Amino acid sequence: MNKLNKKLIARILLVFSVVVIFSFVMNTFFLPKYLLYQKKQSLAALTEQIEMMDTKQLLQDVEVLENEHSVTIVYTTLTDNVDNLNELIKDSLGRKGITLSKFWITDESIEKLKENKIVRKIYNQEKLKSSFLVSFLKKDNQIFVIGESISHSTETLRIVNQFNIYIYVGELLLLIVLSGLFTRRIVKPLAQIQTAAEEISKLSFTKVQVQTGDEIEVLAQSINQMSDKLEYAHQELAVKNENLRNFIADISHELKTPLSLIKAYSAGIKDGMDDGTYIDVIEQQTDDISRLVSKLLDLSRLQTDQYTMSAWDFKLLFERTLEKYRISTQQQNIEISVDDSLLKDSRVVADEQKIEMVLNNLITNAVKYTTDGRIHITLANKDDNLFFTIANGIEEHEGQPQGQWDNIWEPFYVLESSRNKQLSGTGLGLSIVRAILQKHDSTFGFNILRGEIEFYFSL
Numbered sequence: 001m002n003k004l005n006k007k008l009i010a011r012i013l014l015v016f017s018v019v020v021i022f023s024f025v026m027n028t029f030f031l032p033k034y035l036l037y038q039k040k041q042s043l044a045a046l047t048e049q050i051e052m053m054d055t056k057q058l059l060q061d062v063e064v065l066e067n068e069h070s071v072t073i074v075y076t077t078l079t080d081n082v083d084n085l086n087e088l089i090k091d092s093l094g095r096k097g098i099t100l101s102k103f104w105i106t107d108e109s110i111e112k113l114k115e116n117k118i119v120r121k122i123y124n125q126e127k128l129k130s131s132f133l134v135s136f137l138k139k140d141n142q143i144f145v146i147g148e149s150i151s152h153s154t155e156t157l158r159i160v161n162q163f164n165i166y167i168y169v170g171e172l173l174l175l176i177v178l179s180g181l182f183t184r185r186i187v188k189p190l191a192q193i194q195t196a197a198e199e200i201s202k203l204s205f206t207k208v209q210v211q212t213g214d215e216i217e218v219l220a221q222s223i224n225q226m227s228d229k230l231e232y233a234h235q236e237l238a239v240k241n242e243n244l245r246n247f248i249a250d251i252s253h254e255l256k257t258p259l260s261l262i263k264a265y266s267a268g269i270k271d272g273m274d275d276g277t278y279i280d281v282i283e284q285q286t287d288d289i290s291r292l293v294s295k296l297l298d299l300s301r302l303q304t305d306q307y308t309m310s311a312w313d314f315k316l317l318f319e320r321t322l323e324k325y326r327i328s329t330q331q332q333n334i335e336i337s338v339d340d341s342l343l344k345d346s347r348v349v350a351d352e353q354k355i356e357m358v359l360n361n362l363i364t365n366a367v368k369y370t371t372d373g374r375i376h377i378t379l380a381n382k383d384d385n386l387f388f389t390i391a392n393g394i395e396e397h398e399g400q401p402q403g404q405w406d407n408i409w410e411p412f413y414v415l416e417s418s419r420n421k422q423l424s425g426t427g428l429g430l431s432i433v434r435a436i437l438q439k440h441d442s443t444f445g446f447n448i449l450r451g452e453i454e455f456y457f458s459l
Contacts, residue, residue: 008183009176016175020168027157027164039133039150040120046071047118047135047146055140071148072096078114078143082107089145098149100132101125113138189216193223205231247411254292258285295428298357302435307351314355314386314459315346315379321359322377325367334367335374342380348459354436355459359388361429362455366392369453382458385443391454405448409434433457 046069050058062073074092079085086105093100102123109119119136134147189210196208205227210220262285265278322336329336348355366375372393380387411431437444437457444457 008186009179012175012179012183013172016172023164024161027161031157036133036150039148042069043071043133043135043146043148044120047120047137050144050146051118051137051139055142058139058144071146072098073144073146075142075144078110078138078141080110082110085110085143089143093145093147098132098147101127103132105136109136113143185212186216189220193220196223196227200227200230203234205234250411251292251296255289258288261285292428295432298428298432302354302357302432302439305354305439307354307439309349309351311347311349312352313346314348314350314388315340315343317352317356318359318379318388321356322363325363329367329375332367333373334370336377337374338377338379340379342378343386344381346379346386348386350440350459351436354439358433358436358457361433362390365429365455366390369394371395371451385458387456387458389454389456391452393451394448394453405446408446 046065050065050073053061059075062075065071066073072093074089074096076085076088076092082105086103089105090100090103093103100123102125109121112119113136116138121134121136123132123134125131130149130151132147132149134145137144137146189208189212192208192210193216196206199206200223207224207227208220210217262282265281268274269278322338325336363375370392374393376391378387378389409430411428433455434444440459442457442459444455446456447454
């Protein structure tokens with residue numbers, strides 16, 4: 001039995017003990033007083049009823065009232081002789097089976113009766129272990145005695161309390177058994193939840209199956225949801241950590257090559273080996289490092305920058321951006337086709353400067369990697385969005401996993417394994433595109449179909 005079981009059973013038994021003690025005290029000290037109070041109230045109500053009745057009718061209904069209210073009613077003529085009056089009343093009570101050892105109407109009581117006042121008395125019959133509760137009432141020179149015997153409750157209560165002790169002991173044993181079963185039903189699922197929580201703390205994202213139909217089941221469901229979310233977050237964190245390790249390795253590689261060249265050519269200059277081109281190489285490598293650092297700063301800034309959203313004409317920005325590539329594409333014999341036949345409204349709400357960066361990176365990417373000299377761009381409306389797509393030919397690699405393509409959004413990831421700068425660049429362009437489009441809550445991605453890769457986004 002664990003601690004929670006013991007605590008629950010102990011508290012249930014404590015409550016039971018308090019109830020037993022309370023019942024015993026109430027029975028012993030307050031029940032007799034309550035019973036006497038109720039008898040007095042009942043007798044007072046009957047006395048008032050009799051006082052309002054006609055004397056002749058009352059004499060006829062005495063037996064009916066006695067049976068109905070379980071009382072004894074006797075009557076006699078009111079006289080000044082107290083002794084005779086008491087004897088007459090005692091004889092009348094005796095004929096009805098009421099024998100009193102202590103009973104006497106005093107002169108004072110008689111005077112009150114003559115003033116038409118109701119006199120109430122209680123006569124303690126110690127030997128008989130009872131009391132006689134009585135009301136005296138005068139009606140038309142007749143004195144009516146309405147009384148009820150009340151047995152002393154001390155002995156009765158002692159027997160009742162003794163019997164209750166036997167009942168309480170039986171209830172206590174039954175309560176212990178039922179408490180054990182009851183607490184087990186509560187503690188067992190809680191123990192399962194505790195075990196699951198401990199496993200989750202050890203990064204073992206287990207689930208707990210609890211069906212109790214109450215708050216414990218709701219708690220178990222919450223634990224399961226927490227386990228799922230923590231598992232997902234843990235996996236995401238693992239991926240991010242892996243990406244961070246790759247990022248550090250990639251940026252180290254990107255910086256190592258130009259730094260090595262700068263160092264080598266600097267040493268050559270010191271050794272007098274400069275043929276006039278060493279300074280140019282150092283400047284070129286320094287520019288490469290500067291561009292790389294600028295790209296990294298751009299990527300970092302784009303994730304925290306405040307974006308200025310406004311309405312503007314996307315088509316005008318696209319045409320202005322595309323115009324910058326006309327000469328370069330003509331020199332490389334690259335054909336760019338644009339289809340805007342499905343574009344009805346080119347106004348969008350976005351950060352114009354940031355979207356220009358997206359267009360620059362996607363067009364540069366397409367120009368750099370196209371394998372067939374063709375780039376196809378479409379602009380179209382769908383529902384309340386403007387969709388932009390740009391497609392170019394790629395080399396098909398048999399057996400290349402889909403997961404490898406999914407990594408193209410990551411910094412420094414390039415499919416060109418040789419890392420030829422002319423082909424791969426910095427590998428930050430698509431990371432910048434993703435950062436900007438995520439800030440716009442845009443739908444974006446890529447598709448690979450029939451030797452082409454198509455990038456798309458919506459605004």
